[in-house]
Amino acid sequence: MLIDPSNSHCQFIIGDSEPFFIRLYSLTVLLKSPHQELEDLIKKIKTRLILSPEAEEFLYSISKEKTLRKGEVLIRQGQVVKNTFFVSAGCLRSYCTDKNGKENTLLFAIKDWWISDYIAIHTDELATLTVECLTESKVIEFNAKELDGIHSLFPEFEPYQRHNLERHVVSLHRRILNQLQLSAADRYDLFLKQYPEIEQNTRNFHIASYLGITQQSLSRIRAEKVRK
């Protein structure tokens, strides 16, 4: 966002009676507007489509930036899901708890990924998944229904949403095939190659539950790699 000179803060900064460092400080505070993350996302969106000021305004109206603590839960299995999240920083995980109480990790999400419970959003069922922060994270929370319907208000969005959806389908299909075809060791290798930054932010049990193997098998695979 540009600084609006009619804004009283700006006049305070521009007025030259203030010592330099106070002006500098106020300027940095102002520049770090509360919409920094959304502005960055909008910049990214703008590389793919021409965004009208109205559409941009709409995005502001249906979103909220949030800084989250490690362990914070955004979606809870069994509850109503209203939001979808764009990750600006940190690492999140979606998982499903089976009837015995064990967690199975569906996906991790890091910077520039979207995460939510899409089953719940698209079927109007209660959440099948829990979404939690594995590290301190920054997300932009969007009202999922409104974001979903954005293309009916602003048709320019359609290709962008389709592109995201396609990428999501590709990655899910890959994940399913890898699960069916690759050995546990190969799946782990691939995971390391694709997402080295996730490995650094997660615990053993998160990775094992993502790969669908026991923690002992994961330790064995790791030990094997060290020996190679």
Added chain:
Amino acid sequence: MKALQIVSYGEIKDSLVFNELSKPAVQSNDVLIEVKAAAINPIDKSIILGNLQGMLPIPLPSTSAYDVSGIVLEKGDGVSNFEIGDLVYSRVPQEQMGTLAEYVAVDSAAVSKKPGNISFEEAASIPLAGLTAFQSLEAAGIKKDDRVLIHAGSGGVGSLAIQYAKAQGAFVYTTTSTTNLAWVKALGADRVIDYKTEDYMSIAKDVDIVFDTLGQNYSLESFEVVKQGGIVISVVGPLDEASAKMLGMSDYKLPEALAKASSDRKADYKFILMHPNGAHLNEIKSLIEDEKIKPIIDKVYPFSESVEAFTHLATGRAKGKIVVKVS
């Protein structure tokens, strides 16, 4: 709701009855847990037999057991650390005893989220025994390279204490009988002593810590194997003066022989009374998720066979924990 209640003191079979009760009411700091699994402990058996009437006056009928895992169904106004739907485990406070039931209300301070990598049955097996192991070894000031003797390594408490001591980097001696040697060794114990064929006192010598989970002659004998400046921690031996005071016996004195052994050896004696604590359970949760500790289950009984679970416990031969699957 269905609940297994103690209706009289005495033989297990005569004292336990399934009753139909109303759901417990939730106080401001409570969560209401839908019970998935409960675990039983020697204390539950002692209560039923009436051995603890003096120390723990319990109105009859009362629902049995303290260990639980399940799902948060409701919460009081004062609860901020849990949400409806959270998967939790707990050793419930004394006043809220009664986990062998479909629902139990529990002070949220005694509750923790359950470890995500284990089942409800496994999670229920942890709290009481895990807190006992954790609080006892912490009270002993356990640290890396300490030499520790843990009695009854195959018991509910012992099997978790071995793993906790190993996670702290200690060298662990433990005692058990022949049939349990292999799996107890696999928990990480450095030297498993077969009490049927070996004399533990000639093997574990000058240790830093003795964890006495047997009582009787073992409490006194501990001072023959602990080193000068070491510590004997007991959960079954005579009360020490501090815990007697806590139980309202202010003029209590440590038995003379024990006091003398302790001062001759210049080694402390401490009795630990396990206390419910959600934060401690949370630490244990991390250790479980990092596979430093794994639950050891002897047998899981269906709710309808809870009485059989108690008969099994009463043999004193459990290998790890006895669990009841409630729903």
